[in-house]
Amino acid sequence: MELEYINSIKKQFEYYKSVGEKTFDQLEESDFFWQYNEQSNSIAITVNHLWGNMLSRWTDFLTSDGEKEWRNRDLEFESVIKSKEELLEKWNEGWQCLFNALESINANNFNTKVYIRNQEHSIIEAVNRQFAHYSYHIGQIVYIGRMIKGDDWKSLTIPKGKSKDFNQAKFLKGKHSGHFSDDLK
Incomplete structure (x- = not known):
């Protein structure tokens, strides 16, 4: 059952990754940096936050707290990504870190307790927490893409x-x- 859960959640993560990428495919480079207003996040800012969160949560997933000392969460919400190429590099690096961590989970370590911000989680709780977080932000990315494209938006489903x-x-x-x-x- 443990491996069935891991295989199932991998498929779900892959699905949401593809939804983000199908949105990216419809956008011009400038669209990644569009903000509704000063308080809103652009797609680039959202990707930068996802990248920072993914590296923090999934690096040494089974052996260290998911909130790493080296993480600078506040900087994740600044306009630091300057090109579509940089955005895609961070996007792919974050997802690769996540998938590598999921690959490290097996029947022998499935009952390991993991920590996020010093709070104990089962592997299922920790993975579900991140799944909900990432699908939430990918929904934001899709919504921004739809706003930008208007009548030219091609449905993802x-x-x-x-x-x-x-x-x-x-x-x-x-x-x-x-x-x-x-x-x-």
């Missing part, structure tokens, strides 16, 4: 007003193949 068409196509596909797939969340 089922387009508005197309649920019936989608469900009919999935039903017919499943009926002909003998099973129903779960291609889209």
Whole structure:
């Protein structure tokens, strides 16, 4: 059951990573730095925060507190990323750190207690905490992308007003193949 959970949550993290990347693919470089107002975060600021959080939480996940002394959380909310290339480097570095940590979890260490800000968590609690945090911020990234693109936005899932068409196509596909797939969340 432990490995089933890890495999399941990896798929969920991969899904949300892909949602962010499908948003990035629709944007121009300047769009990553757009802010609704001075108090709002741009996509670049949000990615910088995700990167800082991921490195802090997942580096030495099983052996050290998830809030590292070297983390500068306040700087994560400043406009420090200056290009799409830098944004993608940080995005990928953060995700790689997360996936490496998940790969280190096995049946022998699954019951290890981990700490975040000196608070004890089971592995499931710690992973779920981060999953909720990251999906929240990726939702913000998607929302900003949709605001920027307006009518040019390409739906990442089922387009508005197309649920019936989608469900009919999935039903017919499943009926002909003998099973129903779960291609889209």
